[in-house]
Amino acid sequence: MHPTTVTHQFVAETAYEAISASAIPEPPATAGLVLFGAFLAGLTALKRKRKLEIAIDPLEAKPLLNLNSKE
Structure with a gap:
């Protein structure tokens, strides 16, 4: 048996034990x-705000998403 074989085996076993012992949480x-x-809370708040805007003045209410805007 070559002298470095024992050392290589020891290093390999130590590295394997270190890797297998620690689990990734x-x-x-x-x-x-x-x-x-x-x-969900943010979505609910947005819907309530939108509902309130429509209740105050349905003609002045802004759309939630304006796809036609060139801004």
């Missing part, structure tokens, strides 16, 4: 739920 599901809830 996944982001918690609560972060996704919080972001989704914030999105």
Whole structure:
């Protein structure tokens, strides 16, 4: 057996143990739920604001998305 074979095997086993021992943590599901809830809250607030604008003056209400605008 070659003298470096033992050293190579030791280095390989040590590296494998270090890699396999540490698991990559996944982001918690609560972060996704919080972001989704914030999105829904923002969408609800936008819809309420739009409804209020129409209730005040339906002719002056601005569209939410104006595709014909050249701005």
